[in-house]
Amino acid sequence: xxxxxxxxxxxxxxxxxxxxxxxxxxxxxxxxxxxxxxxxxxxxxxxxxxxxxxxxxxxxxxxxxxxxxxxxxxxxxxxxxxxxxxxxxxxxxxxxxxxxxxxxxxxxxxxxxxxxxxxxxxxxxxxxxxxxxxxxxxxxxxxxxxxxxxxxxxxxxxxxxxxxxxxxxxxxxxxxxxxxxxxxxxxxx
Numbered sequence: 001x002x003x004x005x006x007x008x009x010x011x012x013x014x015x016x017x018x019x020x021x022x023x024x025x026x027x028x029x030x031x032x033x034x035x036x037x038x039x040x041x042x043x044x045x046x047x048x049x050x051x052x053x054x055x056x057x058x059x060x061x062x063x064x065x066x067x068x069x070x071x072x073x074x075x076x077x078x079x080x081x082x083x084x085x086x087x088x089x090x091x092x093x094x095x096x097x098x099x100x101x102x103x104x105x106x107x108x109x110x111x112x113x114x115x116x117x118x119x120x121x122x123x124x125x126x127x128x129x130x131x132x133x134x135x136x137x138x139x140x141x142x143x144x145x146x147x148x149x150x151x152x153x154x155x156x157x158x159x160x161x162x163x164x165x166x167x168x169x170x171x172x173x174x175x176x177x178x179x180x181x182x183x184x185x186x187x188x189x
């Protein structure tokens with residue numbers, strides 16, 4: 001052995017291993033909550049986007065002279081607003097050019113989105129939920145389930161837009177009232 005030289009080590013000391021394990025634990029404790037937080041934010045954003053498509057459906061139904069429809073395409077995992085178009089004397093449903101289809105988050109299961117029409121589950125892969133201008137629209141509910149979170153987007157037949165309930169919190173849709181029956185028919189507006 002040469003004076004002044006240190007022996008060559010072939011392993012880590014126990015203290016070094018403990019420090020590395022502690023650092024990995026601290027870093028993972030900081031990263032995992034952020035990943036879960038991202039999924040919560042992505043869920044909220046997805047609910048907002050679906051509610052926007054439902055709002056556009058209600059708007060198209062009340063202002064357009066063409067039928068509108070919504071559907072969930074389970075083959076490509078997206079929620080869509082459709083418009084009825086006519087080409088070469090054939091009528092068919094086509095994506096509405098002014099409404100971007102909503103892609104499902106990759107971590108959300110296919111059966112996480114359910115569409116109900118007048119309280120009954122509807123498989124929109126067979127036929128979309130439709131409404132023709134001038135006709136009464138049915139009650140439409142879109143339910144999005146991701147354990148432990150739930151969202152319900154409800155579009156009553158009389159409403160201009162949907163009400164959104166996320167995790168049991170939201171606002172009740174305004175209900176139509178008969179002002180004459182309420183004795184308020186002569187009130188000034």
